[in-house]
Amino acid sequence: xxxxxxxxxxxxxxxxxxxxxxxxxxxEFARLYDINILGSFSIKGTTLEPRFGNPLPRIAETPSxxxxxxxxxxxxxxxVARDIFPELKKVYRKKVFANVxxxxxxxxVAAAEILAREDIVCAVELNISCPxxxxxxxxxxxxxxxxxxxxxxxxxxxxxxxxxKLSPNVTDITEIARAVEEAGADGISLINTLxxxxxxxxxGRAITHVPHAGLSGAAVKPVALRMVHEVASAVKVPVxxxxxxxxAYDVIDFMxxxxxxxxxxxxxxxxxxxCKKIIEDLPRALxxxxxxxxxxxxxxxxxxxx
Amino acid sequence: xKETDYTVISNTPLNASVYEMRLAGDNSAITRPGQFxxxxxxxxxxxxxxxxxxxxxxxxxxxxxxxxEGTAIMSRYTRGEKVNALTGxxxxxxxxxxxxxxxxxxxxxxxxxxxxxxxxxxxRGVKPTVLAGFRTAADEYYIDRFSRLADVKTATEDGSLGxxxxxxxxxxxxxxxxxxxxxxxxxxxxxxxxxxxGQLSYEARMGCGFGACMGxxxxxxxxAKRICADGPVMTAEEMRL
Numbered sequence: 451x452x453x454x455x456x457x458x459x460x461x462x463x464x465x466x467x468x469x470x471x472x473x474x475x476x477x478e479f480a481r482l483y484d485i486n487i488l489g490s491f492s493i494k495g496t497t498l499e500p501r502f503g504n505p506l507p508r509i510a511e512t513p514s515x516x517x518x519x520x521x522x523x524x525x526x527x528x529x530v531a532r533d534i535f536p537e538l539k540k541v542y543r544k545k546v547f548a549n550v551x552x553x554x555x556x557x558x559v560a561a562a563e564i565l566a567r568e569d570i571v572c573a574v575e576l577n578i579s580c581p582x583x584x585x586x587x588x589x590x591x592x593x594x595x596x597x598x599x600x601x602x603x604x605x606x607x608x609x610x611x612x613x614x615k616l617s618p619n620v621t622d623i624t625e626i627a628r629a630v631e632e633a634g635a636d637g638i639s640l641i642n643t644l645x646x647x648x649x650x651x652x653x654g655r656a657i658t659h660v661p662h663a664g665l666s667g668a669a670v671k672p673v674a675l676r677m678v679h680e681v682a683s684a685v686k687v688p689v690x691x692x693x694x695x696x697x698a699y700d701v702i703d704f705m706x707x708x709x710x711x712x713x714x715x716x717x718x719x720x721x722x723x724x725c726k727k728i729i730e731d732l733p734r735a736l737x738x739x740x741x742x743x744x745x746x747x748x749x750x751x752x753x754x755x756x
Numbered sequence: 757x758k759e760t761d762y763t764v765i766s767n768t769p770l771n772a773s774v775y776e777m778r779l780a781g782d783n784s785a786i787t788r789p790g791q792f793x794x795x796x797x798x799x800x801x802x803x804x805x806x807x808x809x810x811x812x813x814x815x816x817x818x819x820x821x822x823x824x825e826g827t828a829i830m831s832r833y834t835r836g837e838k839v840n841a842l843t844g845x846x847x848x849x850x851x852x853x854x855x856x857x858x859x860x861x862x863x864x865x866x867x868x869x870x871x872x873x874x875x876x877x878x879x880r881g882v883k884p885t886v887l888a889g890f891r892t893a894a895d896e897y898y899i900d901r902f903s904r905l906a907d908v909k910t911a912t913e914d915g916s917l918g919x920x921x922x923x924x925x926x927x928x929x930x931x932x933x934x935x936x937x938x939x940x941x942x943x944x945x946x947x948x949x950x951x952x953x954g955q956l957s958y959e960a961r962m963g964c965g966f967g968a969c970m971g972x973x974x975x976x977x978x979x980a981k982r983i984c985a986d987g988p989v990m991t992a993e994e995m996r997l
Binding site: 471472473474478479481482494502503506507508509510511512513514515516518520523657667668669716718719720722723 | 757759796800801802803825826842960961962963964966967968969970971972973974975980985
């Protein structure tokens with residue numbers, strides 16, 4: 451059974467990539483299992499300057515999912531490169547996707563430049579879709595012209611594959627996808643969290659301190675599948691699908707609608723061994739549908755006769 | 757940290773909303789009082805972090821208050837039910853730092869982790885005084901158990917049990933040299949403001965419980981700390997910002 455996939459010229463042993471914000475910088479998980487089994491992983495969204503993020507509560511339970519309003523807490527790009535990557539290299543010999551956040555064009559470019567020069571970084575994942583920061587973040591990912599401007603500015607300084615992570619909080623996601631493709635993105639990942647809200651029934655107050663927060667988990671999977679399907683059909687660059695993936699069958703679903711690889715998010719928080727289990731289960735799940743190479747199933751939804 | 761499947765031995769109400777659940781399973785990852793377990797709850801997405809109340813061999817005791825749907829589901833678990841848990845989470849109390857006259861200060865549902873802490877301190881020859889606070893007498897639980905092991909002083913906001921007032925009113929300057937505390941945020945803030953030396957266990961809504969999601973960070977003198985992984989126990993000193 452072949453699980454290896456090629457994404458933007460990078461060969462991954464398998465298509466399973468823990469999503470940014472659910473895997474820290476890998477160190478907590480490296481204590482639990484050998485994280486070298488992963489295809490790769492996307493580091494915690496990192497900005498030029500250190501960020502504390504939003505006040506607590508930042509987390510709420512919702513039906514089949516969760517809300518978060520963390521707000522890109524991270525120690526800053528320099529500290530990640532200087533202090534964290536050397537620690538990570540002791541336990542991880544593969545490469546990471548550097549997820550980069552920002553609040554204006556300059557800060558995106560500077561953070562991307564710092565991280566992209568690190569040898570442990572194989573690609574930059576540009577986060578223009580974080581719903582939890584007041585300035586920038588999602589605001590850049592909901593306007594095609596702005597998304598294209600940030601993408602092309604970062605493109606100029608990053609000489610490694612550049613993936614742009616899209617927000618689902620738009621009317622037509624294909625419009626944004628085409629805009630960043632034209633601006634030089636080598637790949638697209640989606641979806642970031644959906645804006646949502648939860649209310650404390652006793653007090654009537656929003657549960658999270660920042661009332662509108664990012665929804666993730668199984669609840670978003672149908673929306674994510676639809677958007678991955680739309681984007682994969684709209685662009686030529688490869689697509690990473692994510693949104694509510696919990697098991698090997700979910701991976702098959704996302705690849706069927708056109709994803710070349712997948713990211714696994716909230717599932718890591720509930721079950722720290724989720725990605726390990728998914729990778730171990732994939733061969734059997736693929737065998738069940740008669741596939742012997744995972745690449746066979748990519749885009750099969752559109753190849754099927756109705 | 758370890759993933760363990762526990763079996764429910766008993767699940768008994770202690771008052772109208774507080775339950776004691778006894779579980780059997782692998783406790784080997786639980787090494788210190790003040791640590792917590794993160795329980796998978798049937799039908800819920802996120803786990804529920806609950807402090808360890810007592811550990812003996814493969815028996816684990818947790819005491820929890822029904823505050824929402826997740827804990828309500830837990831309260832209906834019966835003997836024999838399997839409960840998946842991540843265990844041995846958090847730093848726990850550092851008992852080596854206890855010195856002189858020690859107070860264990862628990863407010864409401866903050867009392868449980870102090871029980872195993874008390875037993876551990878007694879084994880070390882430290883004889884703490886327990887200060888327990890509740891809103892009203894009907895909320896009381898576990899005082900009989902604490903009283904068998906230590907001197908216990910109680911306060912209720914309406915005076916229906918013990919002294920009328922807050923548990924922090926029982927903590928008089930000059931009477932103690934060190935404290936361990938767990939309880940609601942205003943209680944912990946009041947203790948930090950006393951300027952006394954001690955350790956406080958914090959509570960937060962958590963995403964993962966093991967340091968991955970940054971869902972429960974707080975500011976300390978030493979920078980941002982994750983309540984789940986760097987805490988839940990913080991020193992009073994580092995919380996004096």
